[in-house]
Amino acid sequence: MANDDPSSRRPGVTPRRVDPLLEVRERKRGRRPGDAYVRIVRPFEEEFERTDEGTLVASERTVLARTGWTAGLRRLRTILIGRPISSELEEHERLTKVKAMAVFSSDNISSSAYGPEEIMRVLTLAGAAALSLTVPLAALIIVMLGVVTLSYRQTIKAYPHGASSYLVAGDNLGDRAGILAASALLIGYVVTVAVSVSAGVAAMTSIIPELYPERVVIGVAMVVLLTLGNLRGIRESGTIFMAPTYLYIGVILLVILVGFVRLVTEGGLPQFVVPAAWEGLESGTQVLGLFLVLRAFSQGAVALTGVEAISDGVPAFKPPEWRNARTTLTWAATIFAVLFIGIAFLATASGIVPDPTEQQTVLSLLVRHLVGSGPMLVLAQVATALILVLAANTSFADFPRLSSFLARDGFLPRQFAFRGERLAFTTGIIALSAMAILLMVVFSASVAGLIPLYTLGVFIAFTLSQAGMLVRWYRRREDGWRRGMAINGLGAATTFAVMLVVGSANFLQGAWLVVLLVPILMLLLWSIRRHYHGLEDHLDLERIPEGREVAVEPIVIVPVARLDRTARQAIAFANSISATATAVHITNDPESAAELRERWPEWAGKTELVVVESPYRALVGPLLRYLDALQAQDPDRPVLVVLSEVVPRHWWENFLHNQTALRLKLRLFRRPNTIVADVPYHVSADR
């Protein structure tokens, strides 16, 4: 009652402060103003710890505690991705080399499963005899992998805090080059997820053809599983993804070993008998020209795309980060080389040709040919399917990290730089997942449709990164700079050549889409940065020589729809912060307005009421014009509009309320010098 009347505000009496450092003092019963506090209790000491004057440290409880239906959501989230992890534990979330290889190299290593086949498939277009080029081309790719690996070993050492192409190119060649590399990589990562998961699903559906019609749904489910795994945080995702990678490596190494043992002991391998059904199918239709060899090569170059992953992820390694990362890179390249050349050599030596009906992979033909159709074949197929799906995980490690770098530099919205509860870059993970799912749905999870988009982006980034290192060596002239320049120069030339080959050989099949999307993405990143920079100029206090903001009392307006408790509560709040609050009733019904005015004094005390009749039944327009008129009288004072809103018991009931308040808020948000206060009325709270 007392404070409702504006004139009753007690001048000179400063309201008692609540203690902002949370010591809740129990009051003496029946205390009068001025009485001392009696006892100190700390009911919130489990939620906040006080460190020194003016600082509180929040506990895990502050994150987990929820009430109502959101508590269920919180529990579900904890089940799916685990409890929050404190920033202090960041160091402990680092990866051992063994785990890092599983996380960052599954992309690289898994491409040994289809790389040789893709080369052979192109070569057979010029007849079975052309298959003799398989091993030389595979060897060339291994040599190039060696060059790129040596190159990147230097990059990792030079950039121990993350050797992403974006950073290396940006640092040495300027922002534009960095953004070009970043755009190419971001697109590359999204395509990687779509391709790898689609290929994994295809490996599955070739064992169980009944699943083929559901391949998009299965693929989407896989991506969702990968997303959840990555949201749990990098250490656990390492654990989850370790088994399939090493299973695949072990099984294929074993098959290769069997092959060589038979080759040595039996003095040669049994020859593969080409089924009669394959004769004349789509083979030998073209001449073995340069373009065909280049296409065969560019199919195999897919194998190199995984190298960037480890460089990007240097900070995720256990210390010393750069040394562990270099070692892991060398291991991964070596294992890949052995598997790749081993498969290519044994397949050629056995006279295996790719199945033109695409019902069996070359790898499965080879396994069957060398060790028979027993459990080993099933194991090899399962391991292949698993590692293909998990190859997508490399992108799940890289994309969020790269986008966090971009966000830190203002090229992407800030959320991309925030680590979530589990120290993972939640926004980046979810963005990658959403775009990859979109791509899979659009392309119906077809590997053939997606693969032309695959390699170009990554090789653009490679080239820029190596070129950046070249410039860096030249500028710094540190010890061994000539050797360094030679290595990185060779790397840059090699990756540039591959980029040209891959881009031109696949241009019409889909690489044009990448050529189109990269500049668009660059433009987007630049616009975002220009926006953030412009805003910073605007908001920065240092640059504008001006005193503190003056606290001018606002003009307080309470729109009132009818006489009910929500309105009464809003008016009470307005009166608590202003002695001159005015209620406004906008209506198209003069009769109800007259009734409201009649009952007003009894109901709202001395609070002033203004009735605005709106014969066009609009509410928002007249209210805004009314505010204009008020502010024209006193342009220095802001307007505070106090809105009452009903908080219903159930979320769906929101559709039945507050629609007008929502429209009003959207319009008021853009109005200069206007503040909106929401006074919620909780239906559930019985009062």
Place this chain on the structure above:
Amino acid sequence: MANDDPSSRRPGVTPRRVDPLLEVRERKRGRRPGDAYVRIVRPFEEEFERTDEGTLVASERTVLARTGWTAGLRRLRTILIGRPISSELEEHERLTKVKAMAVFSSDNISSSAYGPEEIMRVLTLAGAAALSLTVPLAALIIVMLGVVTLSYRQTIKAYPHGASSYLVAGDNLGDRAGILAASALLIGYVVTVAVSVSAGVAAMTSIIPELYPERVVIGVAMVVLLTLGNLRGIRESGTIFMAPTYLYIGVILLVILVGFVRLVTEGGLPQFVVPAAWEGLESGTQVLGLFLVLRAFSQGAVALTGVEAISDGVPAFKPPEWRNARTTLTWAATIFAVLFIGIAFLATASGIVPDPTEQQTVLSLLVRHLVGSGPMLVLAQVATALILVLAANTSFADFPRLSSFLARDGFLPRQFAFRGERLAFTTGIIALSAMAILLMVVFSASVAGLIPLYTLGVFIAFTLSQAGMLVRWYRRREDGWRRGMAINGLGAATTFAVMLVVGSANFLQGAWLVVLLVPILMLLLWSIRRHYHGLEDHLDLERIPEGREVAVEPIVIVPVARLDRTARQAIAFANSISATATAVHITNDPESAAELRERWPEWAGKTELVVVESPYRALVGPLLRYLDALQAQDPDRPVLVVLSEVVPRHWWENFLHNQTALRLKLRLFRRPNTIVADVPYHVSADR
């Protein structure tokens, strides 16, 4: 500067009031506090008119004036649906009888285009000889239409403010019956739009088969056009839709006239020669049993669905409403009867049989047979296509009106009861349009798929309405109640019988969906009303014997992310309304927190700063727990959270800002005793 310090609030000085009735006084230059105002100017007199003490009347300008990019939207809206119409003009927006027939009867009259054909098509299943039943069945339907029309003439007189089945059944048989009628009608109206538009599009595509693949897009475009037309308001929609209705009536009447003249002058009609291609196609496969006759009848019963429309729309007629509505109903029924029986008779007399390949309608065969393939045929086809699309307009008049009745009674969200700028029920029109489009997309605009859903709902409503009238006569026993009871009893019995026939004959073809949806919709309507009623009990001031809400000063908290002008503005606002506002900085970076604290006094004066470290990087959880702790100290005071938000220059830039503020607001909205104030910082305003 001055007011920034909490202690500088001048006790006892009430801030100057702005005049809430908008007289803007020009101030003397360099005035000091206490100086008198000099001159009165009224810059807002074109926007507001002052009527008497404390009331303003808003002009059209308050609705139309917009700034920035919303001004373009506003202009587009004005172009599409016209300028706002004042409530005072409501009387003038009434319909003449001639226009009302176009608006409300196009559904009814248009069904003469396909009604006879649908009867004949079912009868031919029992062989061409069964076609002799066409005229008797058509006559039966006309008799029933007569009964229903007589029945509804009474209903219109008894309910001059709107004789919707919902009102009549609810008034006499209780709320449950009313809601049953309303649910059946709502569903019926949505299906009517989908069926009529699809049929109209089918009539078009049978002239121009190239359009067939685009039929869904064309149908959706038609619905959008109808929506815009109806949003312009009822009088104009009457004008728009008048021409096609009367064109159709004129053309078909002329054809019938030609037919009868030839019959009399030539002593008989030339006989239709059945094309050889039709022989043996899907005819004579069934025995002419009762079920087949009933199905044939129920196809024809579609013709009766339009009667409810005029009764529903009584308030839209010029006064005297009920008399004009009754006359229009009689006219419409008579015109329909002539067209329907005329087409049925002439088609049978000419020996026309329905085209089993469905490439031509019976009506077009008849026109071609009687007047040849000249311009008359084209005119008849065009008029038929137009009236079929416009038949959907009947539902656009009825659905919004019925839903406004339901909203007024609390069964639908309140928006359905608001008249838009053009006096049309905007929400209802848009809801109908959206659901009809959904239905057309789901059913691929197939008339055959939709028609089984069509008739049942309307006949449920008919039966309830007539039964309601029966009870009303019996209870009131006014003059002529026996005659009234006889007429309405006959009507109720007839419509009930048709309902049973239609429901059972079409059950498996799709009527089951209606049987399923009606109870679900009833449940929804009841839940909405229960919610509104429960809330009213809660909010009603009369029922709770309690004094005024006490104005308790809130605990004011300002979350501060960093030192910039948005934060400074929020703190200034907080200080302007509270002497004890506290800033809270939640961070996971102790270093930046230390820097903030160091610069704080220089920057924010005596405003208190609390730093909360959040090692789990969460922001919302710790802040909420912090508020809990503060309120535990002083449970009576509400918490006011002051948020600063950036208002960017372009709407899309919102994706780069305020995401955290949005999440915070969603959580704070459900927190009891918490008020949120948004202090926007406008980037565009150079200050």
